[in-house]
Amino acid sequence: MAPTVISLDINGSWKATKYVIMDGGDKNEAEDLLTKRISFNSGLAAIGHNYLGNPRYKLKVVNRRDFLANEYKWTENIFSDNKDVEITSVSDDNNVFCDFIKLDNNSGLLIYKNVLYNLTKTDDSTLGQWDVGVNVKSEDSIANLNKNYNDPIGVLIGLKSSREKLSTGQYGPAEYRTLWVSFKDDKLSEPKEIKDLLVPRMNGFWTIKVNYTENKGYLDEEFEVTQVNEKEQVSKVRAMSLGYDLYRDISFVGNDYIATQYYKGNNFKNNYFADQILPVDNTKTLKGVDINTLLGEEAQKSFYKAWNNQVGNLSNEAKEKLNVGTPNFENYTMIRKNGHWVIQGKISAIDQDNFNGASFNINYPPTKKLVNHDKLFVSWNSIKVVVPAAVDAYTAYNGRLVFIVTKDKIDIYQIRNGSIVTNSIGTINLKDNESVVMCEWVVTGQSVDKWDKEVNLIKENEKKP
Numbered sequence: 001m002a003p004t005v006i007s008l009d010i011n012g013s014w015k016a017t018k019y020v021i022m023d024g025g026d027k028n029e030a031e032d033l034l035t036k037r038i039s040f041n042s043g044l045a046a047i048g049h050n051y052l053g054n055p056r057y058k059l060k061v062v063n064r065r066d067f068l069a070n071e072y073k074w075t076e077n078i079f080s081d082n083k084d085v086e087i088t089s090v091s092d093d094n095n096v097f098c099d100f101i102k103l104d105n106n107s108g109l110l111i112y113k114n115v116l117y118n119l120t121k122t123d124d125s126t127l128g129q130w131d132v133g134v135n136v137k138s139e140d141s142i143a144n145l146n147k148n149y150n151d152p153i154g155v156l157i158g159l160k161s162s163r164e165k166l167s168t169g170q171y172g173p174a175e176y177r178t179l180w181v182s183f184k185d186d187k188l189s190e191p192k193e194i195k196d197l198l199v200p201r202m203n204g205f206w207t208i209k210v211n212y213t214e215n216k217g218y219l220d221e222e223f224e225v226t227q228v229n230e231k232e233q234v235s236k237v238r239a240m241s242l243g244y245d246l247y248r249d250i251s252f253v254g255n256d257y258i259a260t261q262y263y264k265g266n267n268f269k270n271n272y273f274a275d276q277i278l279p280v281d282n283t284k285t286l287k288g289v290d291i292n293t294l295l296g297e298e299a300q301k302s303f304y305k306a307w308n309n310q311v312g313n314l315s316n317e318a319k320e321k322l323n324v325g326t327p328n329f330e331n332y333t334m335i336r337k338n339g340h341w342v343i344q345g346k347i348s349a350i351d352q353d354n355f356n357g358a359s360f361n362i363n364y365p366p367t368k369k370l371v372n373h374d375k376l377f378v379s380w381n382s383i384k385v386v387v388p389a390a391v392d393a394y395t396a397y398n399g400r401l402v403f404i405v406t407k408d409k410i411d412i413y414q415i416r417n418g419s420i421v422t423n424s425i426g427t428i429n430l431k432d433n434e435s436v437v438m439c440e441w442v443v444t445g446q447s448v449d450k451w452d453k454e455v456n457l458i459k460e461n462e463k464k465p
Helices: 027-033 064-072 138-145 291-295 297-313 316-321 380-386 445-463
Strands: 012-021 038-040 044-047 050-053 056-063 084-092 095-104 107-112 115-123 153-161 175-184 192-195 197-201 204-215 218-227 233-236 245-253 257-265 274-279 332-337 340-347 358-361 392-395 401-405 409-416 426-429 434-443
Touching: 012 027, 012 107, 027 115, 044 095, 056 064, 064 084, 064 095, 153 197, 153 245, 153 401, 153 445, 175 197, 175 204, 175 426, 175 445, 192 445, 197 245, 197 434, 197 445, 204 245, 245 332, 257 332, 274 340, 291 297, 297 340, 297 358, 380 401, 392 434, 434 445
Parallel strands: 218 245, 245 434
Antiparallel strands: 012 038, 012 115, 038 044, 044 050, 056 084, 084 095, 095 107, 107 115, 153 175, 153 434, 175 192, 197 204, 204 218, 218 233, 245 257, 257 274, 274 332, 332 340, 340 358, 392 401, 401 409, 409 426
């Protein structure tokens, strides 16, 4: 745990001199803040007209590029060097109000509402609570950060059931479904279930399903990707040659890419040879998108570093079972870890029938090319306090709801003033060995109504013969 700051290095008044817009930042607000005062002391954090009473300050020393990448999914290379710096996080318990990167005693960088500001210290004077209103409450700042807190919310949750071993000794297909849940006027709707995966994209809704068929005596799993209300099937995977079984699974679904794993052979034991990221628009080939093409050169460097560390830590016996000659930059996927999506690489096994390979985490964030909203508005520790059996959690991007996943269900809670309200407002029961592969949120009444209408139309069509 990061130490609480006793001597506050950033105490004083500051002025923003310039800024860089990050993903989701507002240029008009950034311009306005150039004319406003920024002040920090033990009783008040003030950024323009937004205030946080009785703030908590935590100091940590981290690599600044890694910090921006991991915490803010921002990988623009704006620094001439790459070194460790002191970062002071200003928060209300679980909600980060802003982050201050200290450069020296009179200058620093402020990250506030997805904008990176250059700051210069003006003097040691500060604003007190009496200057801006008595008993400033932390929820004031939370309301500023989450302007849509009281708006209706909707979420599409994609679920996958693991394969089951059949009486023949073979493994049956993984099954997929999508649940639609909405929250409006402080009431949670009954979940609506749709077959397969329903994916919201910029150009409408799409469906993704896996067909489990036989092809000349061999099992052949094919992706079908179709735009809703369009008759033509967009993409289908076919085995590249005959003479083997082809098994494919989906482990993550985003707006434009899906993370998959596959096995080609004749003795499938629920082990997968390799991982792949595929574009939703083109799943016609077994060739995945390499990490450099998708996320850039820095991501590939992080992949290589993690791969090299993993190989170095393997025993000689393990190395003999794995393809450790050179890294395969297509061999990576997305996994969940403590409420966040994480990129994971893999070293495939030489004998894929009897060994599942070795996986390793890549210290590089899945940027908005992969995930639009992946922020937890409450801490993982607070989630475990409310639900000790929690294995995962997702929060609406307006900071209102948290969906806490356990082995057999998803409990839904409200968030107020940065804390989880301990009375659950709903529960979704999961099937045996079912996991979340997609969580797509929508906020504001008009958008929620539009998604709800689309889901109802799809359900009606499912009833037709």
